[in-house]
Amino acid sequence: AIATGADIELAKKSTIEGILKRGELRVGFESGYIPFEMTDKKGKFVGFDMDLAKEIAKAMGVKLKLINTAFDGVIPALNTGKFDMIISGMTITQERNLKVNFSDPYITVGQTILVAKKHEGIVTSYKNLNDPKYTVACRLGTTGEKAVRRYISKATIRSFETEAEGILEVINGNADAFVYDLPLCVVYMAQQGAEKLVFLDKPFTFEPLGIAINKGDPDFLNWLNNFMKQIKNDGRYDRMYNKWIKS
Numbered sequence: 278a279i280a281t282g283a284d285i286e287l288a289k290k291s292t293i294e295g296i297l298k299r300g301e302l303r304v305g306f307e308s309g310y311i312p313f314e315m316t317d318k319k320g321k322f323v324g325f326d327m328d329l330a331k332e333i334a335k336a337m338g339v340k341l342k343l344i345n346t347a348f349d350g351v352i353p354a355l356n357t358g359k360f361d362m363i364i365s366g367m368t369i370t371q372e373r374n375l376k377v378n379f380s381d382p383y384i385t386v387g388q389t390i391l392v393a394k395k396h397e398g399i400v401t402s403y404k405n406l407n408d409p410k411y412t413v414a415c416r417l418g419t420t421g422e423k424a425v426r427r428y429i430s431k432a433t434i435r436s437f438e439t440e441a442e443g444i445l446e447v448i449n450g451n452a453d454a455f456v457y458d459l460p461l462c463v464v465y466m467a468q469q470g471a472e473k474l475v476f477l478d479k480p481f482t483f484e485p486l487g488i489a490i491n492k493g494d495p496d497f498l499n500w501l502n503n504f505m506k507q508i509k510n511d512g513r514y515d516r517m518y519n520k521w522i523k524s
């Protein structure tokens with residue numbers, strides 16, 4: 278069907294109308310936040326968030342389009358209509374919440390620390406790292422970076438474009454610690470941690486993760502929150518959680 282002026286006006290106001298008309302849900306995210314979004318050997322995007330996106334598209338009866346976007350540009354891209362929602366392990370922060378609306382959280386995480394093995398028993402908390410003699414690596418544009426700049430501000434801080442680069446610096450002995458969301462640190466610790474890292478796995482921040490949508494669309498927010506409540510109680514959420522996160 279040809280979209281009329283009235284259709285276009287409605288689609289602008291109502292994300293749901295736009296998605297249904299298009300027959301496609303467009304989800305923005307950034308690959309690399311294991312186990313929520315990552316790229317498998319075949320170049321396919323997989324993870325908890327990707328399964329969540331699939332369930333949403335299925336429930337809306339539309340196709341799914343995944344749009345990989347740099348994390349620090351993902352909110353501006355949503356705001357300019359590049360996609361319908363962000364599912365990117367995004368922490369609901371008051372600062373971001375001024376620019377977007379968030380669904381009810383789908384998991385709560387917090388910042389944890391991977392420390393170079395040589396500091397075992399010496400660095401036992403983020404507080405010990407608050408000294409210029411320590412180099413602390415973090416991921417640009419994330420709440421991890423925010424936490425480092427706020428709570429470990431006296432350390433020598435180095436921000437990286439990807440999570441993997443930040444952790445590699447610690448493994449290679451160029452940084453003393455990497456600060457990031459618990460679930461990613463759990464995975465890296467299991468993969469390459471044993472001999473090289475110590476894991477301070479008690480989160481020192483409180484971070485609920487939610488789906489972000491554009492402001493001014495209560496219909497869509499209502500749909501998403503009811504969807505969330507449904508999957509949390511009918512087994513779908515538990516299946517995803519057990520598949521990707523439970524360790």
Ligand code: ARG
Nearest residue numbers: 307310365366367368419420
């Ligand atoms: N939870 C953290 C934040 O909101 C990290 C999210 C990073 N997500 C990603 N897809 N790289 O800042």
